Amino acid sequence: MLHSQTPAHEKRRAFRERLATGEILRFPGAFNPLSARLIERKGFEGVYISGAVLSADLGLPDIGLTTLTEVAGRGQQIARVTELPAIIDADTGFGEPMNVARTIQTLEDAGLAGAHIEDQINPKRCGHLDGKAVVDESTAIKRIRAAVEARRDEHFLVMARTDIAAVDGLDAAKDRAKALVDAGADAIFPEAMRSLEEFAAIREAVDVPILANMTEFGKSELFSVEQLAGVGVNIVIWPVSLLRMAMGSADRALDTLIDEGHLTGRLDEMQHRADLYDLLDYEEYNRFDSGVFNFTVTKERA
Structure with missing residues (x-):
């Protein structure tokens, strides 16, 4: 009643334990707390909270216009009504490394199980649009290091998202993913992969869990859960699907x-x-x- 019965730190611990098994975990995107309840009712393993969905819900394009307060507020609303772990899109961390640190602690306090920080320039744009630009490796690393050092719960998942494949190609994405893992990232979100072979290449490059974004009308082909599991993907999200439906x-x-x-x-x-x-x-x-x-x-x- 009113909220989940499992404390946030226990959700995080259980999530990390399940993620460590290597099985693929399904995280449909919740566009509000009620849809998160439905995702849980249907038997999925987690809930994803998309920045694009939150922007759209506010009548805004996904170009970095939302604030940490808005994102954390919606994340808290969703996390508190479900027993499932919730991962949230934290864009570029809402500023410089010190801002990234505050972002992580704020999202921890909101009850989230994890967040991803991306390497686009700020303000960012939707990961499946042309014309993206990414920061240099040093800046990307500073963001992830700040996130890792700021968290107080070791089980809070710090995921690094990289958009560099669309800018400089797959080899650059592999190199960037390795650097982000070396910086402390617990998982890698390679955005806008175009084929199973590209996902497999990222899987081979790093030894942490990887996430596949199966958003409709984007750069990626819409692969099945079974196909993604076959190339070693650990988490699959459908970030905007329920909102689109x-x-x-x-x-x-x-x-x-x-x-x-x-x-x-x-x-x-x-x-x-x-x-x-x-x-x-x-x-x-x-x-x-x-x-x-x-x-x-x-x-x-x-």
Whole structure:
């Protein structure tokens, strides 16, 4: 009720233990706390919180306009309602290395299990757009070192994201990934890989877990979990998928309202009130205070 029952440090410890097994972990992107509850209900291993989704939710493009306060606030909202570990997109760390240090401690306090810091210039842009630019290796290393040194919980996952493949090629990405691991990164997020062979090359280059970003309409082919596991990927995210599905459905519903004046024909596409209340766990609130939940909802659609 109200929040997860597992303390943040225990989520982090359990997550790191499972990550160490080498199995591939599935982290769909949650666009709000309720969707995180649904991801948990469906049996996934974790929740991802995308900077692109948070930007879009605020009506902003993903070009570094969001603040640490906004990102940490949404991360806390999501992390507190699920027993799953949550990894959050921390962009370039919101400033210089000292800012990166503060970012990591703030995200720790928000209950996140980990975060990734990228090597784009600040302000950044979506990783699957052309025209990206990355910082030099020294700057990228300073960001990761600051993140690692700032954390207080050794199980908080500091992941280094590198966008350099789209700028200087795969060999540069391999070299950058090695340097970031040497700087202390617990995992590597090679952005905009175009093939399974490229993921395999990064896997061969480093001895820490790697993440695959399966975002639609981007540079990467949409590989299956099985394909990614076959080349040694340890975490796969679908960062914007649920938001895209929800917005697509909302778009069609609004068109139906314009055309027909009602949504009677789309009731079967909606989450039923009873399913929503079950997901929100109204009955648990009733055990706490019978004045909150004292009714039943039938599953009839009328």
